[in-house]
Amino acid sequence: MKFVNTPVRKKDAMALVTGKPVYTDDLAPADCLIVKVLRSPHAHAWIKEINTDIAKKIPGIECIFTWKDVPKKRFTMAGQTYPEPSPYDRLILDQRVRYVGDPVAIVAGENDACVDRALKMIKVTYEVLEPVLDFHTAKDNPILVHPEEDWHALCDVGADNKRNLCACGKDEQGDVDAILNECDYVIDQTYHTKANQQAMMETFRAFSYKDVYGRLNMVASTQITFHIRRILSHALDIPKSKIRVVKPRIGGGFGAKQTSLAEVYPAFVTWKTGKPAKMIFTREESQIASTPRHEMEVHVRLGADKSGRIRAIDVHTLSNTGAYGEHGPTTVGLSGHKSIPLYSRVDAFRFTYDVVYTNVMSAGAYRGYGATQGIFAVESAVNELAAKLGIDPVKIREMNMTKEGDLMPAYYGETANSCHLEGCLSQAKKLFGWDDKFPVKDMGNGKMRGVGMALAMQGSSISNVDTASVSIKVNDDGFYSLMIGASDMGTGCDTILAQMVADCMECDLDNIAVYGVDTDVSPYDSGSYASSTTYLTGMAVVKTCESLRKRIMKEGAKLLKCDPEQVDFDGKKVYCLSDPSVFVSLKDLANEAMCANDNALFATESHYSPVSPPPFMVGMAEVEVDMETGKVELIDYVAVVDCGTVVNPNLARVQTEGGLVQGIGMTLYEDVVYSKNGKDYSNSFMQYKLPTRMDIGKIRVEFDSSYEPTGPFGAKSIGEIVINTPAPAIADAIYHATGKRFRSLPITPERIIMEDGK
Amino acid sequence: MTIKFWLNGKQIEDIIPDDILLLDYVRTKGCYSVKRGCETANCGLCTVLVEGKPVLSCSTLAARVNGKHVTTLEGLQKEAEEFGAFLADQGAEQCGFCNPGFIMNVLAMMKELNDPTEEEIREYLAGNLCRCSGFVGQERAIQAYLAKKKEEVSE
Numbered sequence: 001m002k003f004v005n006t007p008v009r010k011k012d013a014m015a016l017v018t019g020k021p022v023y024t025d026d027l028a029p030a031d032c033l034i035v036k037v038l039r040s041p042h043a044h045a046w047i048k049e050i051n052t053d054i055a056k057k058i059p060g061i062e063c064i065f066t067w068k069d070v071p072k073k074r075f076t077m078a079g080q081t082y083p084e085p086s087p088y089d090r091l092i093l094d095q096r097v098r099y100v101g102d103p104v105a106i107v108a109g110e111n112d113a114c115v116d117r118a119l120k121m122i123k124v125t126y127e128v129l130e131p132v133l134d135f136h137t138a139k140d141n142p143i144l145v146h147p148e149e150d151w152h153a154l155c156d157v158g159a160d161n162k163r164n165l166c167a168c169g170k171d172e173q174g175d176v177d178a179i180l181n182e183c184d185y186v187i188d189q190t191y192h193t194k195a196n197q198q199a200m201m202e203t204f205r206a207f208s209y210k211d212v213y214g215r216l217n218m219v220a221s222t223q224i225t226f227h228i229r230r231i232l233s234h235a236l237d238i239p240k241s242k243i244r245v246v247k248p249r250i251g252g253g254f255g256a257k258q259t260s261l262a263e264v265y266p267a268f269v270t271w272k273t274g275k276p277a278k279m280i281f282t283r284e285e286s287q288i289a290s291t292p293r294h295e296m297e298v299h300v301r302l303g304a305d306k307s308g309r310i311r312a313i314d315v316h317t318l319s320n321t322g323a324y325g326e327h328g329p330t331t332v333g334l335s336g337h338k339s340i341p342l343y344s345r346v347d348a349f350r351f352t353y354d355v356v357y358t359n360v361m362s363a364g365a366y367r368g369y370g371a372t373q374g375i376f377a378v379e380s381a382v383n384e385l386a387a388k389l390g391i392d393p394v395k396i397r398e399m400n401m402t403k404e405g406d407l408m409p410a411y412y413g414e415t416a417n418s419c420h421l422e423g424c425l426s427q428a429k430k431l432f433g434w435d436d437k438f439p440v441k442d443m444g445n446g447k448m449r450g451v452g453m454a455l456a457m458q459g460s461s462i463s464n465v466d467t468a469s470v471s472i473k474v475n476d477d478g479f480y481s482l483m484i485g486a487s488d489m490g491t492g493c494d495t496i497l498a499q500m501v502a503d504c505m506e507c508d509l510d511n512i513a514v515y516g517v518d519t520d521v522s523p524y525d526s527g528s529y530a531s532s533t534t535y536l537t538g539m540a541v542v543k544t545c546e547s548l549r550k551r552i553m554k555e556g557a558k559l560l561k562c563d564p565e566q567v568d569f570d571g572k573k574v575y576c577l578s579d580p581s582v583f584v585s586l587k588d589l590a591n592e593a594m595c596a597n598d599n600a601l602f603a604t605e606s607h608y609s610p611v612s613p614p615p616f617m618v619g620m621a622e623v624e625v626d627m628e629t630g631k632v633e634l635i636d637y638v639a640v641v642d643c644g645t646v647v648n649p650n651l652a653r654v655q656t657e658g659g660l661v662q663g664i665g666m667t668l669y670e671d672v673v674y675s676k677n678g679k680d681y682s683n684s685f686m687q688y689k690l691p692t693r694m695d696i697g698k699i700r701v702e703f704d705s706s707y708e709p710t711g712p713f714g715a716k717s718i719g720e721i722v723i724n725t726p727a728p729a730i731a732d733a734i735y736h737a738t739g740k741r742f743r744s745l746p747i748t749p750e751r752i753i754m755e756d757g758k
Numbered sequence: 759m760t761i762k763f764w765l766n767g768k769q770i771e772d773i774i775p776d777d778i779l780l781l782d783y784v785r786t787k788g789c790y791s792v793k794r795g796c797e798t799a800n801c802g803l804c805t806v807l808v809e810g811k812p813v814l815s816c817s818t819l820a821a822r823v824n825g826k827h828v829t830t831l832e833g834l835q836k837e838a839e840e841f842g843a844f845l846a847d848q849g850a851e852q853c854g855f856c857n858p859g860f861i862m863n864v865l866a867m868m869k870e871l872n873d874p875t876e877e878e879i880r881e882y883l884a885g886n887l888c889r890c891s892g893f894v895g896q897e898r899a900i901q902a903y904l905a906k907k908k909e910e911v912s913e
Contacts, residue, residue, distance in 0.1 A: 009846045016854025017842025019791025019831035026790040200889055201795045201855040251855030283796040490853025650849030654895045661892030685800035693880045693893040
């Protein structure tokens with residue numbers, strides 16, 4: 001029986017659907033101190049005085065901490081491999097507050113009621129400062145978000161706190177300006193994507209306690225279990241050896257939990273008081289003091305000759321990292337590096353960027369991680385070019401897009417060794433009925449149906465950085481334990497990695513027990529982000545199984561009293577090659593290995609990749625626009641994805657559908673809106689509209705799988721790419737329906753009616 | 759104040775704070791399937807049945823269930839397993855955090871609507887948000903479940 005490429009159930013599925021208590025707050029000890037933070041009402045202010053005397057007297061209050069009480073060593077909350085590209089610009093609590101919602105004091109008490117009361121009784125005198133709220137004017141603004149001398153960047157990312165710069169940089173090949181001058185057509189436009197909330201159903205949360213050895217134990221809803229250990233060590237200024245982090249089931253992440261948002265506060269309380277403590281973000285806090293997608297303005301110059309051959313792409317991205325630099329220097333890179341290479345046959349490209357600090361909540365990692373923003377811009381520009389030339393958008397892609405074997409200069413010089421973009425496009429076109437629907441159909445009732453399309457790519461892990469490991473051991477009767485360091489956040493990696501083990505070890509899926517992340521036990525894994533788990537941790541599984549098979553065969557040969565070179569293992573038994581009737585079963589071997597044995601039936605292997613093979617996909621959208629009200633109804637969405645070998649078709653399909661709907665939300669509804677003073681108005685699901693099942697129309701997903709030679713069983717990634725096509729595809733569908741171009745998101749009915757869309 | 763009510767068939771008499779929400783209260787009684795996803799009655803995660811009807815326990819005072827029967831997923835384990843298996847067979851449970859509230863409402867829908875259309879299903883469940891699945895897999899699971907139910911009836 002083979003398990004890879006079969007739609008097996010997730011190993012934890014039945015526990016989840018029956019509502020078992022497996023999430024962070026279900027597991028927290030009943031006597032946990034409740035931890036909350038007082039948040040700044042000002043976008044930019046200096047705390048002149050803070051008085052907690054009265055608040056501390058409220059019955060049930062255990063402790064209150066202010067900026068005076070916390071270590072004075074700056075750190076970053078970004079979950080990234082050390083040394084992190086994100087600047088060290090945070091303190092647990094700072095005397096300067098930098099956005100409406102920035103923590104001012106930590107309060108811990110016996111219950112919600114006393115903590116809430118204490119929060120109201122803390123007296124803070126602020127010197128209110130002028131904020132930087134427009135990210136266009138942030139660079140070299142006289143008002144500095146981080147004027148402090150101890151701000152520092154560990155990596156050379158072009159950061160300069162004295163210029164409000166979190167990062168800047170450049171990548172180019174060929175003479176873009178000269179080629180653009182030669183071009184018959186140049187699209188020169190600016191595209192603007194807003195901050196979006198990941199809005200996972202389980203908000204940020206963590207609890208901590210001290211164990212029998214006096215160590216700080218943290219149970220956190222996180223994608224970055226190992227990074228949390230380092231971040232806590234930096235924030236609390238305590239040795240890493242004193243910290244253990246465990247990840248239970250997670251109620252969704254989508255990148256939000258790639259930043260250590262909740263962990264430091266209860267950890268600090270437990271470290272100071274020795275008592276268990278938990279912090280559960282409210283939805284409001286998750287909306288106003290979290291880590292949304294970086295708002296970006298992407299300026300594209302795209303040049304083509306008369307025939308429609310794209311010759312040059314010039315991209316400049318201005319990214320808004322907000323008050324802190326988490327993921328600022330890295331997300332911006334993808335806006336060029338994962339959009340321009342869709343067209344690697346260009347004669348020249350240039351990609352430049354600035355990432356600026358402002359006084360709004362810090363941005364962070366959200367599925368797509370900059371690629372989403374860049375692809376909206378570049379794919380919209382290609383759609384505009386098609387319209388200008390009068391060429392079918394499908395045709396212009398067929399002429400220009402990257403094909404298997406192409407060198408991708410704008411993608412770190414990598415070659416597209418696995419790329420079925422052509423297959424994806426032809427399948428999508430057929431399934432969608434593109435030729436019948438393009439460009440628009442008048443429904444005769446005041447409604448117009450338009451269609452649009454886009455390509456997308458992403459990566460599979462961060463090349464030469466991300467590190468994945470797994471351990472597998474043989475237990476009594478020959479069942480296996482698979483210990484992983486990657487976080488299953490609902491996507492199902494515990495299961496798909498077990499599927500790979502089952503095929504490598506030639507055993508049943510039920511013969512594998514999976515143990516999720518515990519930093520004391522699991523082998524190191526950088527974490528579940530950057531579309532890395534299937535591709536990278538999957539390869540660690542393949543390597544570990546190879547090692548374990550060797551150990552099993554060595555043990556078998558010993559028992560059979562023959563040369564290890566002369567035996568083989570078929571998953572059930574080790575047998576002599578010369579005489580297969582001479583064998584020892586895995587069950588007997590495993591049991592005998594527990595008596596007088598010096599060969600540990602245990603293997604650990606690590607893996608990294610020098611390349612990050614892109615998955616590719618095509619998305620096609622059909623919308624119906626009510627020309628009187630501007631209401632957009634999504635009629636049909638077709639996506640065809642090349643993620644290499646599909647390890648679990650069900651899970652890959654649901655990933656795709658979920659990503660598409662998040663992309664639809666970003667395109668039509670979701671918007672983080674600030675007042676002129678920097679207060680986030682979109683502070684609940686009332687104001688921040690997520691797509692519901694009434695908003696999605698028909699969604700169809702298919703796969704066209706290439707085979708990635710460096711991936712496990714030929715697999716690449718799927719988690720992030722799937723959010724990238726809706727924005728450009730739907731925007732072009734709306735253009736075909738209405739004749740109006742929308743270069744910023746979300747595209748609301750009001751805008752469709754009131755803007756001229758030129 | 760004192761309330762007396764039935765939680766998953768078991769009678770409970772308890773002294774409760776006047777202002778405690780049903781959501782927070784049933785969690786203190788070990789009903790951890792009941793989750794909070796928002797504070798504004800938008801997400802459906804906290805759906806429980808009061809006298810057989812789905813209500814949002816985040817917007818219901820515990821005091822309101824005095825004398826009534828409250829059911830959470832803990833009290834419907836067999837049904838949860840039965841429908842949940844269809845969800846699991848689509849991989850549409852994903853992170854699972856919204857599953858209990860969603861399944862409570864699906865089970866309520868099954869009692870209330872006979873052979874619902876696709877449109878009726880979407881309308882009935884419109885208040886159950888899910889950020890992972892994009893809803894499509896959930897709907898495949900419902901269709902497969904309905905088909906099986908029909909088959910059972912015709913047998």
